Amino acid sequence: MALKPDRMNAMKRNRTPIGWVIALPVALALAACSGGEQKSPESSVVEGTVHVCSSCHGFNGRSISPTFPNLAGQQFEYIVEQLKAFRDHTRADPHAHTYMWGMAARLSDGTIDGVANYFSGQEPASATPGDPVLMAAGKKIFQEGIADPKRTVPACESCHGDKGQGAGTIPRLADQHPGYVEEQLHNFADMARTNEIMHFNSENMTLEEMREVAAYVGSL
Amino acid sequence: MGCVRVGAGLRHIIAVTGAAAALFLGIQSASALPLYARQTGQQCAACHNGFPELTPYGRLFKLNGYTFGGGQSDLPPLSVMLIPSYTHTEVGQNSPAEPSGAAKHYGPNNNFAIPQSGSLFYGGVISSDLGIGAFGQVTYNHLSRSFAWDNTDIRWAKSTQLGGETVFGLSLNNNPSLTDLWNSTPAWRYTPWVASGLAPAPPMPTMIESGFTQQVVGLNAYTMWNRLVYAEIGAYSTLTKGTDSALGVNPTPTSSIKGLAPYWRLAFQPQWGRSSFEIGTFGMAAMINPGRVTGFGTDHKTDIGFDTQYQFLTDQHSISAQASWITENQNLTSSQAQGLTTNSNNHLRSLNFKTTYYYDQTYGATLGYFRIDGSGDALVYASNRTFSPNTTGWIAELDYIPFNHGGPDIWPWLNMKIGLQYIAYVKYNGAYSNYDSSGRKASDNNTLFLFDWITF
Numbered sequence A: 001m002a003l004k005p006d007r008m009n010a011m012k013r014n015r016t017p018i019g020w021v022i023a024l025p026v027a028l029a030l031a032a033c034s035g036g037e038q039k040s041p042e043s044s045v046v047e048g049t050v051h052v053c054s055s056c057h058g059f060n061g062r063s064i065s066p067t068f069p070n071l072a073g074q075q076f077e078y079i080v081e082q083l084k085a086f087r088d089h090t091r092a093d094p095h096a097h098t099y100m101w102g103m104a105a106r107l108s109d110g111t112i113d114g115v116a117n118y119f120s121g122q123e124p125a126s127a128t129p130g131d132p133v134l135m136a137a138g139k140k141i142f143q144e145g146i147a148d149p150k151r152t153v154p155a156c157e158s159c160h161g162d163k164g165q166g167a168g169t170i171p172r173l174a175d176q177h178p179g180y181v182e183e184q185l186h187n188f189a190d191m192a193r194t195n196e197i198m199h200f201n202s203e204n205m206t207l208e209e210m211r212e213v214a215a216y217v218g219s220l
Numbered sequence B: 001m002g003c004v005r006v007g008a009g010l011r012h013i014i015a016v017t018g019a020a021a022a023l024f025l026g027i028q029s030a031s032a033l034p035l036y037a038r039q040t041g042q043q044c045a046a047c048h049n050g051f052p053e054l055t056p057y058g059r060l061f062k063l064n065g066y067t068f069g070g071g072q073s074d075l076p077p078l079s080v081m082l083i084p085s086y087t088h089t090e091v092g093q094n095s096p097a098e099p100s101g102a103a104k105h106y107g108p109n110n111n112f113a114i115p116q117s118g119s120l121f122y123g124g125v126i127s128s129d130l131g132i133g134a135f136g137q138v139t140y141n142h143l144s145r146s147f148a149w150d151n152t153d154i155r156w157a158k159s160t161q162l163g164g165e166t167v168f169g170l171s172l173n174n175n176p177s178l179t180d181l182w183n184s185t186p187a188w189r190y191t192p193w194v195a196s197g198l199a200p201a202p203p204m205p206t207m208i209e210s211g212f213t214q215q216v217v218g219l220n221a222y223t224m225w226n227r228l229v230y231a232e233i234g235a236y237s238t239l240t241k242g243t244d245s246a247l248g249v250n251p252t253p254t255s256s257i258k259g260l261a262p263y264w265r266l267a268f269q270p271q272w273g274r275s276s277f278e279i280g281t282f283g284m285a286a287m288i289n290p291g292r293v294t295g296f297g298t299d300h301k302t303d304i305g306f307d308t309q310y311q312f313l314t315d316q317h318s319i320s321a322q323a324s325w326i327t328e329n330q331n332l333t334s335s336q337a338q339g340l341t342t343n344s345n346n347h348l349r350s351l352n353f354k355t356t357y358y359y360d361q362t363y364g365a366t367l368g369y370f371r372i373d374g375s376g377d378a379l380v381y382a383s384n385r386t387f388s389p390n391t392t393g394w395i396a397e398l399d400y401i402p403f404n405h406g407g408p409d410i411w412p413w414l415n416m417k418i419g420l421q422y423i424a425y426v427k428y429n430g431a432y433s434n435y436d437s438s439g440r441k442a443s444d445n446n447t448l449f450l451f452d453w454i455t456f
Helices: A003-014 A018-034 A041-057 A076-088 A094-104 A109-120 A132-144 A178-190 A196-202 A207-218 B002-028 B036-040 B056-063 B207-211 B241-246 B333-337
Strands: A146-148 A151-153 B078-089 B111-127 B132-141 B146-161 B165-173 B216-225 B229-238 B256-258 B261-268 B275-289 B299-313 B317-331 B345-359 B363-374 B391-400 B415-427 B447-455
Touching: A041 A094, A041 A109, A041 B056, A076 A094, A076 A109, A132 A146, A132 A207, A178 A196, A178 A207, B036 B111, B207 B275, B207 B299, B207 B317, B216 B261, B229 B256, B229 B275, B299 B333
Parallel strands: none
Antiparallel strands: A146 A151, B078 B111, B078 B447, B111 B132, B132 B146, B146 B165, B165 B216, B216 B229, B229 B261, B256 B275, B261 B275, B275 B299, B299 B317, B317 B345, B345 B363, B363 B391, B391 B415, B415 B447
16 A cells, blocks of 8 residues: 555656657757758768868857967968868878877868868957067968078068968968967978978077067968 | 556556667677767867766767767777776784685685676767667676676667757666766766776765666667756666666666656756866656565655866867766665665665866876765665765875777787876775774775776
8 A cells, every 4th residue: 555655656657748859959959960951972071071070170260279270261282282182191290190090081172172162161260469579470481481590480481471371382471370370380390290491490499589489470 | 548558558668668778789899980089080089088087078979879980990899808906904804704804716815817808899870861879788797707797878869950950869777877867876976987996985875876786778868958057857767677687787686666766967057168078967856676575665865966177178178177076865664664764754865976187188188076974874784884875085096098099900809008096095884994803994994996907
């Protein structure tokens, strides 16, 4: 007899709509995902790849962490070249090894073109003004280079453009994360990232000068 | 009545799907899918800040159903984990023959366990087109010489646009909070991650911390909007005694959930620069038949937790901190009627905190703190002199992860964490000294633990 009230209570408690609590979001999820237009297999692959890229490079190629470069508005040819370099392991800096070798390993040329087309077509990230003193010093190096009897550092803008916009396989630097640019200059100087021209350009820069240039291009 | 039918139907679906999933895992384990590092072609450090803590990218990998690809390996989606260890406690334990004594096969102190445990993992993408992936684990406990299923999480996930990126997902799993993305909730929290099985360990007393681990099957639905807001709800049902036995879980001391036990989770995750922050709440409620005994009414436990996490990750320097606080209210109608508790209502609170520093994702140091406190009960805590569960302590750990950026050429997917850990108890089972009426002090349980966590 003692069980009876308890069973009744249990039945009442079972009326709490736990089933609906689960079923409703499941139904919403299925409904949300079932619609949409048909996509070609290639565009679906590109879309899926861009989704994975955005895990680190952010929505629309505008990343949050300076560990990962902004890709929005980057030069199409540069993205293609870099993805192929990751795929072929010819770009082998530490981050390439940690993240990008795996990411690019199975990308076809068509998917690489599609991904590059997507990111190059996105509106660039906002400029991030930094320390005015750093930016002023960086602007001078960016526009004039360093003319020193013992070393030569050419002006960055001679290749990357006066607004850091890049051209073809020469990357856009404008609005890039200063932390990322600084790290790449280290990589070029140390030959961790192989590029003869950039090694020549960066090997005579001090760490402070790298920081200054990075601060300036981030503000463009 | 409609609601009752839906509830019963769901329980049936969960039970059947769980059984099917277990069978599926057994059958499909030889399919040619690589495990996570091989599947993605990435180093462990991409997803882990000193494993198993997840980086922001690791969280998205899990959120999206373990389906991200990239790697070129065609090896089976299996991995092995081995943990050899050495344990020293400040004062040895009683002989194995005595109650609460040392483990069978081992001495009272200074024990090598080679290995302490070994696990076989099945994981990775099952269907990238459908967005289905899995994490599955079977563990051999060398201390008890027994096999059992371990954490299992089979997911479906789909991304769409609803005013921002919105990921929807479903998870079939066997451990409340196993689905979570942050390392501040019970399943993936540092308590520590690897603890000695041959020393008194920090207790995890609340239901959501350990009450139904691997004794339930749950179906959870989750969503994350704009990588900012995460919400999840689920319902758990206990397995039958027969299923428990078949999966290696000793059913004798287990309790059963009456009906379905709801689980909920809400988290907010702002990110800026190299920093990510999370603050959230989680909880679970269950009507429980203690010892699976019916006829005495049910206990009703409600756990409500709050958690937070902060990570600052750079290539060389990484800092993370996690904290959780759980309060559990226990209505013990059945337990009291069965003579298992003195009180009709008890409460428990559990506080955990840890912070970790890693250099180059290779050298790490962790400091943790734990505190359990709750109402005293002369029957629940009968072996404690004060009848109190209160336990407090600190954990310090040094780690060396030589292969976090890739293993040796012969097997690049080898990873290894060599750790030296010390747990210092300030209070144990309700007292600083003589907590067991036999003169044992809390500090007698202080544990030095050396381990090698090997995965390949």
